[in-house]
Amino acid sequence: MSEHYFSENPTSPEERGLIRTRLRGIDFTFETSSGVFSHRRVDNGTRLLVESMGLPGEGRLLDLGCGYGVIGIVAAKLNPRLDVWMTDVNTRAVALAEGNTARNGVRATIKHGSLYEPVESEAFDVILTNPPISAGMAAIVEPMIAGAPAHLNPGGSLQLVVQSNKGGRTVAGFIEAAFGEAVVVARGSGYRVLKGVKR
Numbered sequence: 684m685s686e687h688y689f690s691e692n693p694t695s696p697e698e699r700g701l702i703r704t705r706l707r708g709i710d711f712t713f714e715t716s717s718g719v720f721s722h723r724r725v726d727n728g729t730r731l732l733v734e735s736m737g738l739p740g741e742g743r744l745l746d747l748g749c750g751y752g753v754i755g756i757v758a759a760k761l762n763p764r765l766d767v768w769m770t771d772v773n774t775r776a777v778a779l780a781e782g783n784t785a786r787n788g789v790r791a792t793i794k795h796g797s798l799y800e801p802v803e804s805e806a807f808d809v810i811l812t813n814p815p816i817s818a819g820m821a822a823i824v825e826p827m828i829a830g831a832p833a834h835l836n837p838g839g840s841l842q843l844v845v846q847s848n849k850g851g852r853t854v855a856g857f858i859e860a861a862f863g864e865a866v867v868v869a870r871g872s873g874y875r876v877l878k879g880v881k882r
């Protein structure tokens with residue numbers, strides 16, 4: 684049976700690869716491996732989030748469930764003044780994200796752990812995520828969204844991408860419950876980017 688990309692400690696042999704791609708008009712190279720999410724190409728949902736994400740002029744950013752690091756690394760490249768944090772439950776993803784920050788000439792604080800446990804006492808100005816829908820809506824995705832306001836400064840936002848016909852409505856409902864409103868900021872390739880703002 685193939686391993687889930689959200690396994691904490693993947694045991695499958697590591698098949699390494701390199702992805703070269705252009706995001707927000709900048710060239711990036713990411714090292715990837717089997718056992719992590721979308722290891723052959725940057726996921727279309729991730730791409731839509733990266734192309735549409737709104738970043739603060741300064742402050743702190745969390746890439747929650749960072750995988751090999753695309754979202755946080757692009758954010759750090761676009762605005763070097765941001766204090767970028769990245770977390771993932773998958774140890775292989777965390778190791779790749781660490782290498783990829785250096786590879787792309789950016790700095791970030793990268794932590795291993797589930798949900799908000801690695802950033803328990805931290806607050807951010809933006810939280811970005813392509814949430815792991817297949818890890819479970821109730822077990823993982825809802826706590827990711829419900830826990831966001833407690834880790835955001837006032838005026839801060841959660842911006843996430845979801846497949847429109849694979850949980851889009853449910854996820855919008857979680858954002859409405861946590862923030863009062865879910866705004867659609869982008870659509871494309873069957874995905875939508877949703878945003879909740881902490882008032």
Ligand SMILES: C[S@@+](CC[C@H](N)C(=O)[O-])C[C@H]1O[C@@H](n2cnc3c(N)ncnc32)[C@H](O)[C@@H]1O
Nearest residue numbers: 689720729748749750771772773797798813815
């Ligand atoms: C859909 S993937 C997105 C990965 C990366 N952000 C990207 O866009 O390529 C979701 C990520 O969430 C991670 N994940 C799953 N369960 C998690 C949890 N409980 N806490 C933190 N991260 C988790 C997975 O390991 C995976 O890397």
